Amino acid sequence: MKEIDCAISALRSKNIRPSIARIKILEYLSHTTAHPTVEVIYHSLLPEIPTLSKATVYKTMSLLVEAGLARLLYGEDCEAHYDANISDHGHFQCTRCGRIYDFTVDLDNLEAEGLEGFTVVEKNIFFRGACPRCLSD
């Protein structure tokens, strides 16, 4: 199956109408490993879709993330969150209330493939889901 048909059926399976912008964006996302920003997606597709606007890319990306066809690296919001606990530990963000919790994790024994030749300085682990406080409501 061609990539474009792949994108179309992926959209259909989520009940998202396969418009030109949606198809092209999903197709572009699928064959790149560059983890592009909205800016990058916009400029990459502009030659192909000269009428494309950034607002459409933003709207399409939220749609795709909500449908589970794409994921957002880092947090939900674009605000920077800080932490003075420098030791390796994990963060859990509740998608309902937005609260962030720490948890303990052993990152030394983590098996990672594909990092040969890389110097790792910092390890972050980030989970999302629902916290007990919200689950009990």
Place this chain on the structure above:
Amino acid sequence: MKEIDCAISALRSKNIRPSIARIKILEYLSHTTAHPTVEVIYHSLLPEIPTLSKATVYKTMSLLVEAGLARLLYGEDCEAHYDANISDHGHFQCTRCGRIYDFTVDLDNLEAEGLEGFTVVEKNIFFRGACPRCLSD
């Protein structure tokens, strides 16, 4: 040792002059687990330091992160990065060139403590350091 002295000596050890804003921000960061944003830090300290400005909080936070006294959750920039690869995998960002690489990781066997009662929907792992391309320069 009192918390405030803790903060002062931490700053001194990094050759950062312990000004009132820096001490208070570091102290605040150290005894909270809420992973505050600049906005939150600013409003929490405003009663204590009525002359505080957000610009100072921003400047102080970059300083603390650079010195290794605090860490920034999520990426370096506040731009959202997207990925159509939904399977669990890790991301590595090179702090020199900014490129993001994927790597394979087995998150199922990860031992996490402190997540009893949580429903985990999504797992992200995020490393930072230097990539081979930059290391060979």
Place this chain on the structure above:
DNA sequence: TTTCGTGCAAATTATTTGCACTCCC
């Protein structure tokens, strides 16, 4: 025909910067 997707522009929010003022060494 009615709903949905798009594009523009304006609004909002997050962050950075330039500069003047002040406060210690």
Place this chain on the structure above:
DNA sequence: GGGAGTGCAAATAATTTGCACGAAA
């Protein structure tokens, strides 16, 4: 006095929103 830290306001950057038009069901 001079460099450093701060605060204000303006500038920039990222993202969201409102609205009108055109295309598709």
